[in-house]
């Protein structure tokens with residue numbers, strides 16, 4: 574008597590559940606307002622201005638409020654590189670400053686995982702000190718140990734390309750062009766892995782080969798599980814580095830989505 578073979582059933586391959594997305598920055602209905610004092614005519618001598626400031630009858634019309642960010646909400650996740658775009662004065666830098674904790678919000682909430690680092694065109698460097706000393710101070714300010722800085726020093730200087738045309742790293746930073754200074758700032762900041770790194774136009778001032786190096790480094794930083802924000806007017810840089818774009822206009826979040834979708838709408842809007 575033939576014995577029936579047990580039915581061979583192959584189980585479908587077990588798929589690993591998608592890794593949970595870890596939020597790093599939550600911006601919840603944020604409004605940011607600058608208060609500008611002395612926004613009147615500005616006429617008269619300095620003494621007159623001082624007495625106006627001290628006077629009890631200070632006119633309210635001398636104080637003006639600039640509502641720079643209006644009800645913006647979004648969540649950024651670990652591993653994302655997010656481009657922030659929008660026309661001049663649309664609130665991009667203001668929003669990043671608040672995320673970095675440098676500017677209070679008028680209302681709404683910002684939650685961050687770790688301390689976000691803002692690398693802006695105006696990031697503080699000591700102009701009278703040499704580039705080399707700024708590398709050491711910048712490293713210490715970012716929490717690196719002296720040994721870590723010592724071992725990474727050459728890498729930072731080489732990445733910046735400051736010494737390509739001579740020994741500039743031993744000269745005071747005031748002798749650097751704005752592009753050279755921006756490159757050194759980026760190189761110092763990029764030497765460390767950040768939970769959240771925000772880059773405000775720093776790449777715009779570098780030449781093409783430096784931009785390329787920086788874009789590669791941004792991609793690496795993302796892989797190392799951080800979140801990168803990049804403010805730029807250069808749509809190519811955004812396309813090359815970001816997978817998501819937040820578009821601000823007049824302080825309002827106009828669009829938030831995949832890079833190509835948002836940039837296409839933005840380019841239609843700007844006519845570029």
Ligand SMILES: Nc1ncnc2c1ncn2[C@@H]1O[C@H](COP(=O)(O)OP(=O)(O)OP(=O)(O)O)[C@@H](O)[C@H]1O
Pocket residue numbers: 607608609639640641659660661662663664665666667668
């Ligand atoms: N320190 C300040 N005091 C008062 N108003 C300010 C200050 N800084 C920025 N603003 C105003 O806030 C608004 C947003 O400026 P912000 O610098 O955030 O724009 P942005 O999108 O980064 O512009 P850009 O592309 O030109 O760098 C603008 O109307 C600007 O005039």
